[in-house]
Amino acid sequence: MIIGAGKLGRETGQRLTDAGHKLTFVEKEHESAAKAKEIFGDHVIFGDGCDPKVLERAGVSNIQVIIAATGDDEDNLIIAELAHHIFNIPCVLTRVNRPENQWLFTAHRGVDTAFCPVAMSADFIKAEIDKHAKEIQG
Amino acid sequence: MHIIIIGCGRVGARLASLLSSSGHSVVVIDKNPEAFERLEPSFKGKTIEGVGFDRKTLLDAGIEQADALAAVTNGDNSNVVVASIAAQDFHVPRVVARINDPVRAEIFPKLGITTISSTLWTSGRIFEYLISPELHNVFSVGSAGVQLYEFEVQPVLVDRNVKDLNVSNEIRVVAITREGVGFIPVLGSIFKRRDRVLVAVDTRSIDKLRAMLGLTN
Numbered sequence: 001m002i003i004g005a006g007k008l009g010r011e012t013g014q015r016l017t018d019a020g021h022k023l024t025f026v027e028k029e030h031e032s033a034a035k036a037k038e039i040f041g042d043h044v045i046f047g048d049g050c051d052p053k054v055l056e057r058a059g060v061s062n063i064q065v066i067i068a069a070t071g072d073d074e075d076n077l078i079i080a081e082l083a084h085h086i087f088n089i090p091c092v093l094t095r096v097n098r099p100e101n102q103w104l105f106t107a108h109r110g111v112d113t114a115f116c117p118v119a120m121s122a123d124f125i126k127a128e129i130d131k132h133a134k135e136i137q138g
Numbered sequence: 139m140h141i142i143i144i145g146c147g148r149v150g151a152r153l154a155s156l157l158s159s160s161g162h163s164v165v166v167i168d169k170n171p172e173a174f175e176r177l178e179p180s181f182k183g184k185t186i187e188g189v190g191f192d193r194k195t196l197l198d199a200g201i202e203q204a205d206a207l208a209a210v211t212n213g214d215n216s217n218v219v220v221a222s223i224a225a226q227d228f229h230v231p232r233v234v235a236r237i238n239d240p241v242r243a244e245i246f247p248k249l250g251i252t253t254i255s256s257t258l259w260t261s262g263r264i265f266e267y268l269i270s271p272e273l274h275n276v277f278s279v280g281s282a283g284v285q286l287y288e289f290e291v292q293p294v295l296v297d298r299n300v301k302d303l304n305v306s307n308e309i310r311v312v313a314i315t316r317e318g319v320g321f322i323p324v325l326g327s328i329f330k331r332r333d334r335v336l337v338a339v340d341t342r343s344i345d346k347l348r349a350m351l352g353l354t355n
Contacts, residue, residue, distance in 0.1 A: 086249075
């Protein structure tokens with residue numbers, strides 16, 4: 001289950017579907033939900049993924065992996081808490097939007113793995129620059 | 139006490155003013171500096187512009203020395219996140235989150251976060267006022283699961299055994315005031331005329347209590 005069908009959610013969903021996984025999206029914005037529906041059809045549920053009733057309606061009780069990929073860190077933390085502590089989902093992956101919030105995404109809040117796209121991109125760019133700098137100096 | 143309030147809307151500003159005028163050291167955090175205009179001119183505490191779950195903002199607010207924290211923004215999720223940071227990461231002894239959504243207000247206490255639901259509380263008060271004006275509400279336990287009521291003993295109860303009014307898990311007589319003296323009823327206590335009775339009742343059993351007191355809707 002992917003909560004948040006923005007660019008990151010849809011791109012991830014595409015790859016997981018291509019790899020043969022079954023997938024459900026939950027998205028609260030009309031525009032993103034409509035875009036996701038074009039690709040994933042009925043597997044997109046419109047609603048707030050922080051609402052336990054919406055998660056139940058989306059079939060959260062049968063889920064093995066949940067990805068909290070919304071653009072809002074509070075929402076992602078709430079989803080992780082609910083997923084881990086209330087719905088007992090074995091694997092909880094969580095997006096961190098603001099790098100300074102990374103310290104909050106811990107195991108006791110229900111997060112198994114946190115990923116911060118901004119920090120990951122910045123690390124990648126820095127590594128590339130370092131590599132080129134070495135080549136120039138070398 | 140040193141108390142941190144997250145959110146300076148109507149609830150936060152009112153709470154800040156109440157605490158400040160009772161002599162507590164108060165810090166109010168809000169991301170919108172204009173919100174601080176809601177504080178009364180007599181407010182003596184500190185204001186900080188910032189996001190409630192930023193580590194630095196919380197440290198600036200003195201969270202390491204805080205005795206209590208109330209997260210009362212209009213965002214349920216932010217309130218829960220800030221409350222969990224205060225309780226789990228900074229070990230603030232008394233933490234409460236305001237939650238509008240009744241579903242979440244009942245779920246998060248299971249995760250150790252104390253919540254107060256404006257929605258549950260307000261609808262509970264209005265319900266009582268409409269349905270049960272004769273009973274004086276003294277206190278609500280939690281967000282309204284159990285109520286404490288005080289009332290003068292009804293004619294139907296005079297000379298009857300106090301235990302007749304107790305219903306397991308629903309209604310319990312907690313105390314009686316007789317001629318100005320309060321006491322806790324014991325086995326065999328009898329209601330007397332003009333007793334003031336304090337009763338704890340499950341909110342769902344108010345109609346049952348009213349029926350036992352001979353009050354009609």
